[in-house]
Amino acid sequence: MHGLGRKAREASAGMAKAETSDKNRALLAIAEELQAARGALRKANAADLESGRERGLDSALLDRLELTDARIDTMVENLEQVAALPDPVGTIDDMKYVPSGIQIGQMRVPLGVIGIIYESRPNVTIEAASLCLKSGNAVILRGGSESIASNQAIAACVQKGLAKAGLPEAAVQVVETTDRVAVGTLIAMPEYVDVIVPRGGKGLIERISKDARVPVIKHLDGICHVYLDDRADVSKAVNIAINAKTHRYGVCNAMETLLVHQSVADQLLPELATQYREIGVELRGCSEVCRILPDAVAATEEDWVTEYLGPVLSIKVVADMDEAIAHINRYGSHHTDAMVTEDYSRSRRFLxxxxxxxxxxxxSTRFADGFEYGLGAEIGISTDKIHARGPVGLLGLTSQKYVVLGDGHIRK
Amino acid sequence: MHGLGRKAREASAGMAKAETSDKNRALLAIAEELQAARGALRKANAADLESGRERGLDSALLDRLELTDARIDTMVENLEQVAALPDPVGTIDDMKYVPSGIQIGQMRVPLGVIGIIYESRPNVTIEAASLCLKSGNAVILRGGSESIASNQAIAACVQKGLAKAGLPEAAVQVVETTDRVAVGTLIAMPEYVDVIVPRGGKGLIERISKDARVPVIKHLDGICHVYLDDRADVSKAVNIAINAKTHRYGVCNAMETLLVHQSVADQLLPELATQYREIGVELRGCSEVCRILPDAVAATEEDWVTEYLGPVLSIKVVADMDEAIAHINRYGSHHTDAMVTEDYSRSRRFLxxxxxxxxxxxxSTRFADGFEYGLGAEIGISTDKIHARGPVGLLGLTSQKYVVLGDGHIRK
Structure with missing residues (x-):
């Protein structure tokens, strides 16, 4: 692992000074290699699927593991999209003269070496590699043991593409061992790795955050709220509450708790409950909700801190916006929270x-997504407060250094 | 310590929504309190100085510990300056419509609760508190045990100023125990503290970085370089090389290693050596330097990684700019490095x-400073790569959240 780290650190210097056109050429060359290697990719993936079945992986995991032709198409499109994004590296912001006569600005630069630790989905290999490459970073990828053959087949295409563009092949390396000790080493070598991005279940991310000796850009829970204010437009309120919960269940930006102002609860909840019931969403509520909706289950304290990731919704009636905000800041996960209202002053306070x-x-909370926000792609959604917050795209994989220009200036 | 943390977390919500005028009123009220409490401050400080002498602290430490009238004046000015700075909180950048029809921007918000751990200089209490307060954060300050009485006297003024402006008094808390265990607790309670800023010696910072369970904005060494190119203007080269080393010795942005292009070494080094010798700077050099300057000491590998913080300079002759850049990136501390040249293309590559x-x-490297960069004040200079790099002012104590405005938009 230290050998991989050393090579990545060396490669990162080459990547940091690579020209935009070379990075784009590499991305498009990798796309071509993937196209040309469809057979090899499917074969490697079949081996992973077979050993997964032998090991008794459940069908959801096997589904995520599968590299269908459509998913290979998506990887190719992903590379083309990232190639089309503007290159953030080298842009200089706020260049200005200061009273001493020197000129100061901030130049955007890559972070250096990024370690990505992920589970099952082999297409993450391309999603992560393409963003790291475009932002001028070197990357060490550590996928799940169940997708090792697929990841290596993808990595072979990446290496060829990098070589074609004359970029260092060690800019993208895949950890070839499935040994768990390797992860422990990867997250504890600050001399070679500048930041770790874990992608996967909460258990994985908590473990990594606890043991990492380098900064971690992480995303734990997505306990998202929608608050329906008494000054909400009724149809907007219903549409957003339904969309945020039911558009997709297993995603971090789905609503898990609905908060309703007491003055409109009697009006809104029965209508919403009818729609949720039709779609098959289980409702759990506070005592007031259970009064209005007799078939709702009584919610426990645990419900307010649970990310269901499924067709379950907790609902609470609140006295006013202040109680809604207090509930969100206390029980939420600082991910994504929405209010439906037509009230100008309250909207300013909520924001x-x-x-x-x-x-x-x-x-709808479902808009919290790098593509929807116009970042082009995302490496994850950060619930951290420092560095990057929210969807992390190319900018989140860079930072800014100061550049100072003078004409022989010395400090008096 | 958990009690302090809980109170700080509560206060941080009040600080985050505080209006700019209230924060400025608090800063100016604190300044008035300090003015009015000069006697009490001097008395508390005298007690610290006395017990410091009893404990046998050296004179440099006692000097840093002393709260002279001039230093109280500086604290007052510091508060007035920070009050005059623009408030970053709530500014929204890049507000734009995206194809789905929603509008997206990034709002600058406080980090939350900041823990500052520092040594000896009691004026850091005001420097740190004023920046945290203006940026809408709550702060827990843990000063050195040798300055505990001074810090508590200053804290009393801060509390009064906060109360006068109607801001939560727990927004600035000083840890009252000198127990070392308190630091261990402070850096390991992510539920109450969002980021730690250690200010002090390398040993302190390394220990904190190793044990912290929350992000650390840190600054380790300042091993700064100046590279004199063969296309340098001779008088600029000499002025900058002298200023960067000798303007002040004990500061992190002082030059520690001088790199000189081989073609100009014979010309520049004797002249520089004469000036350095007059000022009393010891020179340690590579073999080529020792050939040109017979009285220079031979440098060892250790010299290239040493932050002297005193009148010692290591010098190396390099073949070209590439060797200079390689040396800086390998041996430097990623703090501040300068090149003297009139060559356009090389300057672009160096930057x-x-x-x-x-x-x-x-x-001169001596310009790397929050005041010189126009930040108004700084809480430290970060040599980290993520979040803030270089001098950290108000912006470094904030981050950005996404704000999304719609008219009932749902995800299709």
Whole structure:
């Protein structure tokens, strides 16, 4: 692992000074290699699927593991999209003269070496590699043991593409061992790795955050709320509450708790409950909700801190917006929270006072996504407060250094 | 310590939504309190000085510990300056419509609760508190045990000022125990503290970085370089090389290693050596330097990684700019590095390829400073790569959350 680290560190210097056109050429060359290697990719993936079945992986995991032709197409499109994004590296912001006569600005530069630790889905190999490559970083990828053959087949295509563009092949390396000790080493070598991005279940991310000796860009829970204000437009309120919960269940930006102002609970909840019931969403509520909806299950304290990732919704009636904000900041996961209202002053307060990476007015929490935000792609959604908050795209994989220009200036 | 943490977390919500005028009123009220409490401050400080002498602290430490009238004046000015700075909190950048019809921007928000751990200088209490307060954060300050009485006297003024402006008094808390265990607790309670800023010696910072369970904005060494290119203007080269080393010795942005292009070494080094010798700087050099300057001491590998913080300079002759850049990126501390040259293309490459928080052309490394950069004040200089790099001012104590405005938009 230290050998991989040393090579990545060396490669990162070459990547940092690579020209935009070379990086784009590499991305498109990798796309071509993937196209040309469809047979090899499917074969490697079949081996992973077979050993997965032998090891008794469940069908959801096997589904995520499968590299269908459509998924290979998506990887190719992903590479083309990232090639088309503007290159953030080298842009200089806020260049200005200061009273001493020197000129100061901030130049965007790569972070250096990024370690990505992920589970099952082999297409993450391309999603992560393409963003790291475009942002001028070197990357060490550590996928799940169940997808090792697929990841290596993809990595072979990446290596060929990098070589074609004259970029260092060690800019993208895949850890070839499935040994768990390897992860422990990867996250504890600050001399070679600048930041770790874990992608996977909460257990994995908590373990890594606890043991890492380098900064981690992480995303734990997505306990997202929608608050329906008494000044909400009723049809917007219903549409957003339904969309945020039921558009997709297993995603981090799905609503898990609905908060409803007491003055409109009697009006809104029965209508919402009818729709949720038709779709098959189980409702758990506070005592007031259970009064209005007799078939709702009584929610426990545990429900307010649970990310169901499924067709379950907790609902609470609140006295006013202040109680809604207090509930969100206390029980939420600082991910994405929305309010539905037509009230101008309250909307301003909600935007300012809710301490989440995305705060929304009259929009579904499902919009919290790098593509929807116009980042082009995302490596994850950060619920951290420092560095990057919310969807992390190319900019989140860079930082800014100061550049100073003088004409022989010395400090008096 | 958990009690302090809980109170700080509560206060941080009040600080995050505080209006700019209230924060400024608090800063100016604290300044008035300090003015009014000069007697009490001097008395508390005298007690610290006395017990410091009893414990046998050396004179440099006692000097840093002393709260002279001039230093109280500086604290007052510092508060007034920070009050005059623009408030970053709530500013929204890049507000734009995206194809789905929603509008997206990034709002600058406080980090939350900041823990500051520092040594000896009691004026850091005000420097740190004023920046945290203006940026809408709550702060827990843990000063050195030798300055405990001074810090508590200052804290009393801070509390009164906060109360006068109607801000939560727990927004600034000083740890009252000198127990070392308190530090261990402070850096390991992510539920109450969002980021730690250690200010002090390398040993302190390394220990904290190793044990912290929350992100650390840190600054380890300042091993700064100046590279004199063969296309340098001779008088700029000499002025900058002298200023960067001798303007002040004990500061992190002082030059520790001088790199000289081989073609100009015979010309520049004797002249520089004469000036350094007059000022009393010891010179240690590579074999080529020792050939040109017979009285220079032979440098060892250790010299290239040493932050002297005193009148000692290591010098190396390099073949070209590439060797200079390689030396800086290998042996430096990614703090501040400068090149003196009149060559346009080389200056562009140096700025891009040197991986340091400040990279300079034709300016003294001594300019790497929050005041010189126009940040108004600084809480420290970060040599980290993520979040803030270089001098950290108000912006470094904030991050950005996404705000999304819609008109009932749902995800299709």
């Amino acid at each position: 300012r006072e809710v301490d989440s990476s995305s705060v929304m007015i009259n929009a | 891009r390829e040197v991986d340091s928080s400040s990279v300079m052309i034709n300016a």
